[in-house]
Amino acid sequence: MKITFDNVHHIYMEKTPFETTALKDITVTLPEGTCSAVIGRTGSGKSTLVQHINGLLKPTSGKVMVGDQIIHAKTKRKQLKLLRRQVGMVFQYPEHQLFEDTVEKDLLFGPKNIGLNTTKIKKKLPELLELVGLEPSLLERSPFDLSGGQMRRVAIASVLAMEPNVLILDEPTAGLDPKGQEDILTLLKDWQEKYQITMIIITHQMEEASRLAEKLIVMDNGQIAMEGRPEDIYAQNQMLQQLDLDVPERVKVLKYLEESLGIRFSKWSLTPKEAASELNMWMKKEKNHV
Amino acid sequence: MLAAQFNEVWFQYEPSGPWILKNIRSSVEKGEWITILGPNGSGKSTLSRLCNGLFIPTKGDVLIEELSTKEQQNIAEVRKRAGMVFQNPDHQFVAPTVRDDIAFGMENIGVPREEMVARIEAVARQVGIQTLLDVEPHRLSGGQKQRVAIAGILALQPNMMILDEVTSMLDPKGKREVMATIEQLHRKNGVTVISVTHHLQEALLSDRIWYMEAGEIALDIPTSEIMNYVDWFSDKGIPLPYAISLWQELRDNDDVIPTLNCFIRENMTYEDHV
Amino acid sequence: MFEHVVIGQYLPGRSYLHKMDARSKLASVFLLIIIVFMTNTWAGYGLLWAGAVLVYLLSGVSFRYIRKGMFPIFLLIIFTFILHALFTQEGDVLVSVGVFTLYEGGVEQGLFIAFRLLLLVFFTSLLTLTTSPIDLTDALEQIFTPLKRFGVPAHEIALMMSIAIRFIPTLLQETEKIIKAQSARGADFSKGTWKERSQAFVALLVPLFVRAFKRAEDLAFAMEARGYNGGEGRTKLRKLTWTLRDSAACAAVVIFGICLFFFRS
Numbered sequence: 001m002k003i004t005f006d007n008v009h010h011i012y013m014e015k016t017p018f019e020t021t022a023l024k025d026i027t028v029t030l031p032e033g034t035c036s037a038v039i040g041r042t043g044s045g046k047s048t049l050v051q052h053i054n055g056l057l058k059p060t061s062g063k064v065m066v067g068d069q070i071i072h073a074k075t076k077r078k079q080l081k082l083l084r085r086q087v088g089m090v091f092q093y094p095e096h097q098l099f100e101d102t103v104e105k106d107l108l109f110g111p112k113n114i115g116l117n118t119t120k121i122k123k124k125l126p127e128l129l130e131l132v133g134l135e136p137s138l139l140e141r142s143p144f145d146l147s148g149g150q151m152r153r154v155a156i157a158s159v160l161a162m163e164p165n166v167l168i169l170d171e172p173t174a175g176l177d178p179k180g181q182e183d184i185l186t187l188l189k190d191w192q193e194k195y196q197i198t199m200i201i202i203t204h205q206m207e208e209a210s211r212l213a214e215k216l217i218v219m220d221n222g223q224i225a226m227e228g229r230p231e232d233i234y235a236q237n238q239m240l241q242q243l244d245l246d247v248p249e250r251v252k253v254l255k256y257l258e259e260s261l262g263i264r265f266s267k268w269s270l271t272p273k274e275a276a277s278e279l280n281m282w283m284k285k286e287k288n289h290v
Numbered sequence: 291m292l293a294a295q296f297n298e299v300w301f302q303y304e305p306s307g308p309w310i311l312k313n314i315r316s317s318v319e320k321g322e323w324i325t326i327l328g329p330n331g332s333g334k335s336t337l338s339r340l341c342n343g344l345f346i347p348t349k350g351d352v353l354i355e356e357l358s359t360k361e362q363q364n365i366a367e368v369r370k371r372a373g374m375v376f377q378n379p380d381h382q383f384v385a386p387t388v389r390d391d392i393a394f395g396m397e398n399i400g401v402p403r404e405e406m407v408a409r410i411e412a413v414a415r416q417v418g419i420q421t422l423l424d425v426e427p428h429r430l431s432g433g434q435k436q437r438v439a440i441a442g443i444l445a446l447q448p449n450m451m452i453l454d455e456v457t458s459m460l461d462p463k464g465k466r467e468v469m470a471t472i473e474q475l476h477r478k479n480g481v482t483v484i485s486v487t488h489h490l491q492e493a494l495l496s497d498r499i500w501y502m503e504a505g506e507i508a509l510d511i512p513t514s515e516i517m518n519y520v521d522w523f524s525d526k527g528i529p530l531p532y533a534i535s536l537w538q539e540l541r542d543n544d545d546v547i548p549t550l551n552c553f554i555r556e557n558m559t560y561e562d563h564v
Numbered sequence: 565m566f567e568h569v570v571i572g573q574y575l576p577g578r579s580y581l582h583k584m585d586a587r588s589k590l591a592s593v594f595l596l597i598i599i600v601f602m603t604n605t606w607a608g609y610g611l612l613w614a615g616a617v618l619v620y621l622l623s624g625v626s627f628r629y630i631r632k633g634m635f636p637i638f639l640l641i642i643f644t645f646i647l648h649a650l651f652t653q654e655g656d657v658l659v660s661v662g663v664f665t666l667y668e669g670g671v672e673q674g675l676f677i678a679f680r681l682l683l684l685v686f687f688t689s690l691l692t693l694t695t696s697p698i699d700l701t702d703a704l705e706q707i708f709t710p711l712k713r714f715g716v717p718a719h720e721i722a723l724m725m726s727i728a729i730r731f732i733p734t735l736l737q738e739t740e741k742i743i744k745a746q747s748a749r750g751a752d753f754s755k756g757t758w759k760e761r762s763q764a765f766v767a768l769l770v771p772l773f774v775r776a777f778k779r780a781e782d783l784a785f786a787m788e789a790r791g792y793n794g795g796e797g798r799t800k801l802r803k804l805t806w807t808l809r810d811s812a813a814c815a816a817v818v819i820f821g822i823c824l825f826f827f828r829s
Binding site: 370374382394396398399403407 | 786
């Protein structure tokens with residue numbers, strides 16, 4: 001599903017002394033079937049932005065289009081509920097929301113709420129668990145007996161079980177060890193490739209963004225500060241620093257080498273292997289030259 | 291005098307349970323910074339908690355500046371000398387304001403009030419939170435909360451700080467703030483640091499790296515030798531910082547390696563972020 | 565959404581009442597409550613209301629907040645007034661409609677009771693509006709410290725209260741987050757059959773409790789690591805300072821009470 005924000009403003013606690021403008025003049029399109037990443041410092045409006053996509057928040061003015069559904073200030077609750085069937089959302093530390101006494105029940109909670117055929121879904125659960133890298137035998141276990149990484153995968157699966165067309169994830173790898181992070185990223189990438197859904201992730205980690213997303217949206221103070229391919233955004237170190245974001249390590253290294261050795265790399269998204277081969281080639285050429 | 295000694299330390303949570311730590315024999319020099327790396331469940335957090343007397347070894351001894359944590363009468367002194375900061379910034383903030391939270395530890399050990407007031411001012415300036423003293427915790431960022439926690443420990447004037455994954459829940463800005471604070475305390479005040487982390491990048495700042503696996507210290511090397519163990523780390527599935535991965539690919543290329551080494555050396559600091 | 569939470573009703577300010585020591589405020593309110601209950605004449609209540617207006621002026625609090633604090637108990641006051649007015653049969657008959665007869669004594673009784681309740685709420689509201697919960701906790705701890713020898717855990721109670729105050733905003737933030745997360749999983753907290761709603765409620769409460777226990781465990785470790793070892797030998801950063809202002813206020817309340825004593829019938 002294509003998602004379009006058209007001149008969206010969002011004001012929290014309007015007409016009270018605490019009134020704050022959380023989003024200003026947001027106009028952006030997230031193309032269908034691709035992954036986009038939203039980045040920005042804490043409090044920049046990232047979460048507010050994505051909560052408009054599944055109707056947890058409504059725009060104060062402007063409109064959001066998800067597929068053919070339109071959400072504006074006066075959209076009815078009932079329609080928002082319809083929207084939630086299409087748009088799955090995985091919150092930060094999703095394992096904190098598990099509550100049933102078996103993994104199976106937790107996985108079925110969402111599908112049941114939105115009125116899906118649970119007997120059909122129940123049959124698919126073992127397959128789903130394998131897809132997220134867990135043993136189907138875990139279905140009968142209590143989610144609270146699992147390790148942190150396993151709980152995270154169950155929690156993500158509990159949203160996937162609702163078979164969303166759009167999947168939003170808020171910092172899906174936060175707080176996990178490197179292996180856990182790697183597992184989650186692989187699982188998301190596989191899922192996205194398999195079902196060609198529209199995926200949106202909020203992340204602080206540039207490396208993570210570059211591995212999953214084709215498009216980056218950088219938020220600052222409720223507005224979109226930068227938008228485009230990761231390649232193009234990474235090159236703007238100064239702007240990134242101003243926004244309290246990390247310049248990706250690879251960009252720092254490659255720029256340093258460019259400056260010290262007087263070389264040009266073909267792009268910023270080179271893997272260490274690719275960068276090494278470019279360096280080796282360049283050195284060879286240089287030597288032949290001399 | 292050594293800052294910490296582990297003499298054949300074994301640890302299990304319950305008498306019939308599995309051994310979480312197996313025969314740890316090691317020591318920490320005064321003023322040294324040790325990073326403990328390792329996968330989840332390898333026992334690194336448990337080891338850090340033994341240093342502060344939160345856990346007592348099942349067998350063997352943990353000595354903090356020659357005080358055994360096994361002796362109940364040493365515990366208060368051990369906690370004064372070896373302060374501990376935890377992972378979740380929100381779960382260790384006890385008091386309703388920053389000022390009260392910094393005071394909490396001092397109140398516990400009976401520091402006179404005038405002394406407390408002076409120390410609060412001093413440590414708040416040291417970690418850069420002097421303007422936040424009257425703020426309530428829910429208005430602070432994660433990085434600010436962790437710095438309050440560090441200030442609360444510093445106020446007890448410890449010789450050693452134990453940091454259990456203190457940056458893992460922070461955003462990039464918070465991470466930089468906290469790492470820069472620790473780095474500064476280590477360099478300027480000579481505080482001994484034991485930090486538990488998943489990130490090799492953070493380990494580069496320290497003097498020595500312990501890699502833990504299944505309750506044992508599988509590798510104990512000076513950080514300066516890390517380049518000799520790059521393959522060892524990548525075999526363990528630890529993501530290497532980009533510069534080090536590149537170094538791994540290019541190690542025979544004498545034209546590039548010196549420059550890359552320069553980069554790695556120059557970027558081993560967080561201090562310029564303060 | 566919850567970052568603007570004001571705990572209790574406290575309104576920060578710099579008025580006479582704000583600057584008073586929480587202990588003297590507690591003591592004064594305690595005395596005033598006794599005085600309110602002792603009073604039983606029109607003149608006495610007149611004086612009390614005059615006193616209340618004076619205290620209000622010293623508080624610097626906008627009347628809006630006091631009205632807001634008193635509103636919930638207004639129904640209760642009206643209800644008790646009607647009960648007393650109808651069922652007290654003293655003095656002359658004022659009106660008689662059907663089976664109901666209204667006596668002069670009944671109306672007087674009803675009004676007195678209503679006044680008492682109003683004044684009680686008024687004084688306690690002013691106390692909480694001008695005293696931060698933490699100061700109140702400290703004052704209670706100090707007042708109850710002498711009772712330690714009778715086994716009253718004054719320090720522990722005060723610490724519990726202050727930790728509770730510190731974690732209320734955290735809990736609210738967490739509740740909001742879980743509600744949103746479960747709504748995203750299709751839970752509906754406001755609609756549906758009784759069964760559906762209770763299920764949604766379980767989906768909210770279980771994670772909230774699981775988190776609360778985890779937090780309590782972490783907090784206990786963090787407190788222990790910082791050398792917490794009960795109330796013995798502890799010093800305190802927060803100091804309540806009793807000034808001339810407090811002595812004056814307490815003396816004024818006592819004198820006021822003595823004067824009112826002569827207005828009793």
